[in-house]
Amino acid sequence: MSPFDSPSPPIDRHRQFDDEGFLFLGKVLTGEQVSAARANLAVMLAQLHSSLQADEIYSAHQQEPWLLEIATTPIVLDAVEQILGPHVVLWSTHLICKPPRTGRAIPWHQDGTYWNLSGPMVSVWLAFDDADDENGTMYVLPGHHKQILGRRETGSAFFDEEIQPTALPADIAEREVEYRLKAGEAAMHHVLIPHRSPPNRSADRWRRVVVLRYMSADGEMGAKQYPNFRTAQLFDREYILVRGSGSRSPGLVTLADFRQSLDA
Numbered sequence: 237m238s239p240f241d242s243p244s245p246p247i248d249r250h251r252q253f254d255d256e257g258f259l260f261l262g263k264v265l266t267g268e269q270v271s272a273a274r275a276n277l278a279v280m281l282a283q284l285h286s287s288l289q290a291d292e293i294y295s296a297h298q299q300e301p302w303l304l305e306i307a308t309t310p311i312v313l314d315a316v317e318q319i320l321g322p323h324v325v326l327w328s329t330h331l332i333c334k335p336p337r338t339g340r341a342i343p344w345h346q347d348g349t350y351w352n353l354s355g356p357m358v359s360v361w362l363a364f365d366d367a368d369d370e371n372g373t374m375y376v377l378p379g380h381h382k383q384i385l386g387r388r389e390t391g392s393a394f395f396d397e398e399i400q401p402t403a404l405p406a407d408i409a410e411r412e413v414e415y416r417l418k419a420g421e422a423a424m425h426h427v428l429i430p431h432r433s434p435p436n437r438s439a440d441r442w443r444r445v446v447v448l449r450y451m452s453a454d455g456e457m458g459a460k461q462y463p464n465f466r467t468a469q470l471f472d473r474e475y476i477l478v479r480g481s482g483s484r485s486p487g488l489v490t491l492a493d494f495r496q497s498l499d500a
C-alpha cells in the first residue's frame with residue numbers, strides 16, 4: 237500500500253503531497269494552546285539533563301501528557317489520516333529547540349534513511365514560535381522525495397550523515413522552500429523529502445518546534461531506545477494507535493491504555 241491510498245481524501249491535498257513531498261497545514265493550535273505549550277516547554281528545558289541539548293529531546297510525549305495531547309490534536313490527526321489512511325500510529329516526537337545565537341544547523345538529509353521502519357509514514361512540523369530563516373526554520377526541496385539520494389558522513393553525532401552536495405541540484409537556493417510559519421502553524425513532510433535548517437542567528441528569539449512522527453498501522457515497527465530528557469536513562473519507543481484499529485500489529489498500545497499508563 238502506498239501512503240497515498242487512503243479511502244476518500246481530498247484529491248488536491250494528496251496530489252500536492254505526492255507531487256511536492258510537503259504540505260502547509262495552516263493553524264492547528266490556538267494562541268492559548270501555544271502559550272500553554274511554551275510554559276510547559278520552559279519547565280522541561282529547565283530540567284534538561286546536562287548531557288543533552290535543547291534540540292535533542294526525543295519522544296518526550298512518553299513522559300509528558302501535554303505533548304501527547306498536542307500529538308493527538310484532532311486537526312493534526314485529520315490531516316495525517318488523509319495521507320496515511322484510517323489506521324494511524326504515533327511512533328515518535330522530536331522537540332527541536334534552538335536557543336538564540338547558539339541553536340545548531342541541521343544538514344540536508346532524508347529522514348527515512350535514518351530509521352529502522354518501513355511502510356507509509358509522515359512527519360508534522362509544528363511551530364511554537366514564529367519561525368523564519370533568522371531563527372533557524374526548516375527548508376525543504378520540493379519534488380525530490382521519490383528516491384534515496386547519496387550520503388556522506390558529517391563527523392557529528394547529532395546528524396551523522398548528510399546528503400552528498402553533488403546529489404543536490406546546482407540551483408538549490410532557488411528551489412528550496414522556507415517554512416515561514418507563525419506560532420501554532422504546522423506543515424507535513426514526506427519521509428524522503430530532503431530538508432535542512434540553518435542555525436539560530438537571532439539575538440533574542442528562540443526557535444521551538446516539535447516534529448510529530450506517524451505511520452500506518454500496516455507498517456513494520458522496529459525497536460528503539462531514547463534518552464529520557466530529565467535523567468538521560470534510556471526508555472523503549474512505544475507505538476501508540478491514535479486513530480483506527482491495528483489488529484495486524486500486536487506491538488501496538490491503544491491511546492486510552494497509554495494515557496492511563498502516563499497517569500499511573
Ligand SMILES: O=C(O)CCC(=O)C(=O)O
Nearest residue numbers: 332342347373374433447
Ligand atoms: O526542524 C528542523 O530544523 C529539522 C527537522 C528535521 O530534521 C526533521 O523533521 O526530520
